[in-house]
Amino acid sequence: MDNPFLDRSFHIRWSQLTADRVELAIDAALATADAALAAITRVDPAQADYSSTFLALESATELLNEAWAKITHLTSVADAPALRAAHNAALPKVSAFQAKIPLNTELWLRLKAAANHPTVAALRGEHRRFVQETMADFRQQGADLPPGKKERLEALQSELAALTQKYSENVLDATNAWELVIQDPDRLRGLPEHAREAARQSALKKGYGTEAQPAWRVTLHQPSQEPVMLYSGDETLRREVWQAAADIGRRAPQANQELVQKILALRQEKAVLLGQPHFADLVLSRRMAKSGTQARTFLEELHRLIRPAFVRECRELEEFKARETGATVARLAPWELGFWAEKLRRERYDFDEEQLRPYFPLPGVQAGMFEIARRVFGLRVTELPAGSVETWHPEVKFYEVHDGAGRHLGSFYADWHPRESKRGGAWMNYLITGGPRADGSRAPHLGLICGNLTPPNGTQPALLTHHEVETIFHEFGHLLHHLLGEVAIKSLNGVNVAWDFVELPSQIMENWCWERESLDLFARHHVTDEPIPAVLFERMIAARNFRSAAATMRQLGLACLDLDLHMERVEEMGSDLSAWLRGRLQDYLTPTEPASPTIENRFTHVFSDPVGYAAGYYSYKWAEVLDADAFTRFKREGIFNGDVGREFVTKILSRGNGADPMELFMDFMGRPPDQRALLERAGLARL
Numbered sequence: 001m002d003n004p005f006l007d008r009s010f011h012i013r014w015s016q017l018t019a020d021r022v023e024l025a026i027d028a029a030l031a032t033a034d035a036a037l038a039a040i041t042r043v044d045p046a047q048a049d050y051s052s053t054f055l056a057l058e059s060a061t062e063l064l065n066e067a068w069a070k071i072t073h074l075t076s077v078a079d080a081p082a083l084r085a086a087h088n089a090a091l092p093k094v095s096a097f098q099a100k101i102p103l104n105t106e107l108w109l110r111l112k113a114a115a116n117h118p119t120v121a122a123l124r125g126e127h128r129r130f131v132q133e134t135m136a137d138f139r140q141q142g143a144d145l146p147p148g149k150k151e152r153l154e155a156l157q158s159e160l161a162a163l164t165q166k167y168s169e170n171v172l173d174a175t176n177a178w179e180l181v182i183q184d185p186d187r188l189r190g191l192p193e194h195a196r197e198a199a200r201q202s203a204l205k206k207g208y209g210t211e212a213q214p215a216w217r218v219t220l221h222q223p224s225q226e227p228v229m230l231y232s233g234d235e236t237l238r239r240e241v242w243q244a245a246a247d248i249g250r251r252a253p254q255a256n257q258e259l260v261q262k263i264l265a266l267r268q269e270k271a272v273l274l275g276q277p278h279f280a281d282l283v284l285s286r287r288m289a290k291s292g293t294q295a296r297t298f299l300e301e302l303h304r305l306i307r308p309a310f311v312r313e314c315r316e317l318e319e320f321k322a323r324e325t326g327a328t329v330a331r332l333a334p335w336e337l338g339f340w341a342e343k344l345r346r347e348r349y350d351f352d353e354e355q356l357r358p359y360f361p362l363p364g365v366q367a368g369m370f371e372i373a374r375r376v377f378g379l380r381v382t383e384l385p386a387g388s389v390e391t392w393h394p395e396v397k398f399y400e401v402h403d404g405a406g407r408h409l410g411s412f413y414a415d416w417h418p419r420e421s422k423r424g425g426a427w428m429n430y431l432i433t434g435g436p437r438a439d440g441s442r443a444p445h446l447g448l449i450c451g452n453l454t455p456p457n458g459t460q461p462a463l464l465t466h467h468e469v470e471t472i473f474h475e476f477g478h479l480l481h482h483l484l485g486e487v488a489i490k491s492l493n494g495v496n497v498a499w500d501f502v503e504l505p506s507q508i509m510e511n512w513c514w515e516r517e518s519l520d521l522f523a524r525h526h527v528t529d530e531p532i533p534a535v536l537f538e539r540m541i542a543a544r545n546f547r548s549a550a551a552t553m554r555q556l557g558l559a560c561l562d563l564d565l566h567m568e569r570v571e572e573m574g575s576d577l578s579a580w581l582r583g584r585l586q587d588y589l590t591p592t593e594p595a596s597p598t599i600e601n602r603f604t605h606v607f608s609d610p611v612g613y614a615a616g617y618y619s620y621k622w623a624e625v626l627d628a629d630a631f632t633r634f635k636r637e638g639i640f641n642g643d644v645g646r647e648f649v650t651k652i653l654s655r656g657n658g659a660d661p662m663e664l665f666m667d668f669m670g671r672p673p674d675q676r677a678l679l680e681r682a683g684l685a686r687l
Helices: 019-041 051-060 062-077 081-103 105-115 125-140 147-177 193-205 222-231 235-246 257-273 279-284 292-325 334-349 362-377 466-483 504-513 516-522 534-542 548-567 577-584 619-637 642-653 661-669 676-681
Strands: 179-182 216-219 379-383 397-403 408-415 427-432 445-450
Touching: 019 051, 019 062, 019 081, 019 105, 051 062, 051 105, 051 125, 062 081, 062 427, 062 445, 081 105, 081 147, 105 125, 147 257, 179 235, 193 216, 193 222, 216 222, 222 235, 222 334, 235 334, 257 279, 257 548, 257 577, 279 292, 279 548, 292 334, 292 548, 292 619, 362 379, 362 466, 362 516, 362 642, 408 466, 427 466, 445 466, 466 504, 504 516, 504 619, 504 642, 548 577, 548 619, 619 642, 619 661, 619 676, 642 661
Parallel strands: 408 445
Antiparallel strands: 179 216, 379 397, 397 408, 427 445
């Protein structure tokens, strides 16, 4: 147990978490968990009670879960050949072990016996919820299957874990494999100065160009790719970058087409094994939507409401380009959409996102966000000095979170900038779950937030786009959901909630990025410390819902793509999955010439995990309805109203999965969610 992956100390010894220690750690953790489960199966069924079964099961895999969390996290932020090999060697063992738990006949026998014990019948609150959720989990994962089908389900789970891991690696490797080194400065026309300088610095780090004769390096990481697509006056450059991004997961040696087909087939087989018509119904039966049909109905209703505005926005952009270029009205190419949309927004609102960047230095944004957390939720966030706590990279910061009474609620790491060893996107995760102890004390939680935001440039701090600011607030919302958990049952804490509820705490935080009062706390010019000028703020608000129907339709299209893949039979989709999807999604896709390929080969949300967001991508829009509605209380009673903030903590953030999510929402709002709040916020309510 002296293996650092098995060390359960709150401050993790990251420097000692090396690839050569992974195998021994996982083997030891698996043995410990196996022994704990075996002890439960030796309990006399007639004597099985809550403590000897359900609570014992809860603690049986804690060591394994914490060790595996460290390993999987490192593969996300510090990928290297030895670590990847060690992870992939351990993955089948862990996956097989986890798949076997609900299929353990003797364990299931004891749980069913305990469920009828007087101690369980007397349970209330989160303990009652824990029993109900555990029983439902076991049934959903095959506990009642006959032996032959259980064996097949175990094999399916292991194969899905391996295939989705390979899919994720292919996306990361394909992203990192592409670069474009530019020697001609004319190709950079239109790019903001910060983007040009970042490209120059990137080239220098890779050994391209010199200070006297610079070169510029463009990659597929978002801070590099996005400015090109929005601002580059060189259409061939935009097309080249767009094509490279579109090819992620579509070209050997990182092609994902076969993997997608295999993953879909295995998910479909799993659903049928478990008595469901398709994977969507299997996944959603215990979420707020309840079924694939209900989720699809939700999306179709939103589609019906915004379709006229979407068609109008597409036509407006085509007409704008024709007017500006003197050409006839025609469909745009996919690499033209962002470029001409940005030009139209500038003309219509005299607003350019880049005008905001000087007001969003990362340190100031974080400090302001922490001040909002203090005012609204009564929290104190403190950064520990560099070097006082080990991290996995020098850029990573470590913070502690205390409440108004001085209790240490938890701590977290923040890792915000891209590296080649780090996967794309932004995410929150947790490493240790604390919470109430039996003796009345409380253990702190440990979490992390990561992103791929604009990095610092020389002596200049990282200056963010407004969208990147929203990303930070979003992930911080997820983090608060974990850190503020007061659920005694760890598996019910924080973000371990129904997937279509999990985005409420994250998405509601984004609202503070649009309010003048809150912006004044953190949107300060990095040189002068002046707030955003009134005129610029007014333009920003006016432009907020620019092409909101197109943005909404994109999310609806991705959600429908996900549901279509998981509600229809794989054998009926044909060999050209992209063509099949385009046919089904025609009314959701922005018309372009040529047509854009669909994104199933690089859709990591849906295909980089055995379940993840699969059949659940709709939850972003579903939860957006919840967050827009819930924020109306803050708008009505004060965006810094501590009483409302405390209610949000006690009724939602601290409750985790301790109660049904609709019950939690209604406890906070006093009524069911109202879809109109989302449409009003998006400027689409009067359609």
